[in-house]
Amino acid sequence: MKELEKNIQLLLQVFPMLTETEKELLLHNCHVVEFNQGETIFKEGTITSHIYFINHGLIKLVREHKNNRTIVLDIVPDAKFFGFVSLLGAKQYDVTAKAIEQSSILTIYFDAFKEIMLSNPQFTLQIMTVLSKQNLLIVNHLICISQKQLPGRVADVLLFFYKLYETTEFAFPIGRRELAEFAGTSKESFIRTLSEFKTDKIIDILDSRSIQIHSIEILEKLSIYG
Amino acid sequence: MKELEKNIQLLLQVFPMLTETEKELLLHNCHVVEFNQGETIFKEGTITSHIYFINHGLIKLVREHKNNRTIVLDIVPDAKFFGFVSLLGAKQYDVTAKAIEQSSILTIYFDAFKEIMLSNPQFTLQIMTVLSKQNLLIVNHLICISQKQLPGRVADVLLFFYKLYETTEFAFPIGRRELAEFAGTSKESFIRTLSEFKTDKIIDILDSRSIQIHSIEILEKLSIYG
DNA sequence: TGGCAATAGTGATATATATCATTGACTATG
């Protein structure tokens, strides 16, 4: 239990308005689960029961389609929630969640969560805010995919990781195929656009995993007008 | 005030759990506004202040892009809310809302709404549910646009109106350009696909506004495998 | 009623992106 208490610290920091009783309730309805790289956390269509909080790691939310096209909706880092995209709106998860890196995930019974929501309006309001922000990100990302051309979409993917890592030189946590799925395109097209960016001196490809961004400004212009 | 009270009836039916005091509060923070066909209700980028409830009419939520592509995210009928897509997650509306038909809209100060949310958890939970469902619809629609080919997307648009009007013979409330924006394509491509559906006897085009669907099953197959 | 503006429809062409095929580089494993 001591170990769990340590693991729940990050979660409690996010919700300073919880009473001691509510904290206890959370504590008793949490489990820490380790997921290896690539492992599925939950699958689309499964009955919803938990919400998830990332203690440490990186996960992706994906949607697969019959014509075996996969689209990466969002990539979620440390100290963020996932899994209630649809928790109140549907009985089943509407997306699949997979660990990108080895991840330590706090799983919380939704019933306990709901109990706190019924007793603590401030908590609920914050949850609603978190939920809205996340949805906004996903909607914006999807709109990006459906109305921008490739250079704009690839620029958006690069800017996403720039903001995530807060540095212009970083290593992608995922391969080209998944990057392409995040940009809503094919592996080859993504690679080609990335190569063009290199030719145009917007970025440098250090090795297949790492890149250095030379001009955030150009990427942002591409993102806006692409 | 009698008139307003009449107009608010529909809203109160949606929330049976409100106390008399809360009903009063809502009543004092509502206004009924009439919008003509095509009129803008709020624009993307405007500071948020109200949420909206449709007493009567039909509205659309759109997102415009610099490269003058417009995408219709959702079409919302009677007795539904709109405007809190981003209300808690952002300071500004992230979409533009326009009336498709002459519409009678109840505008509610968000502050009053929030006050009730803080005092009535059941109300909040219902709001969250409504919000989640709406977001799910929009996300699904956008995923549809970004991973299906045209026939599947056009089929989805037709199925949308089939479900809205609950009949296989109906008149579109919007023209071809807007239908295309709803399917995430160009006017010409939409028209062409619609013509193909006619050739394939899946639908009949009665006049430019009205169609009759002959096979919902085929449309659903197109939607799934398109 | 006539004429103008908006909308629907269709063909020809352009273009962005997907798909297929191949090669080269790196990685893991017996």
Add this chain to the structure above:
DNA sequence: CATAGTCAATGATATATATCACTATTGCCA
């Protein structure tokens, strides 16, 4: 160490859809 297997990269080609140009139709208002 060799070999198979995965992943990145690039060229050639195919294809879906956008765009352009034009005509037909409808509706609207003076």
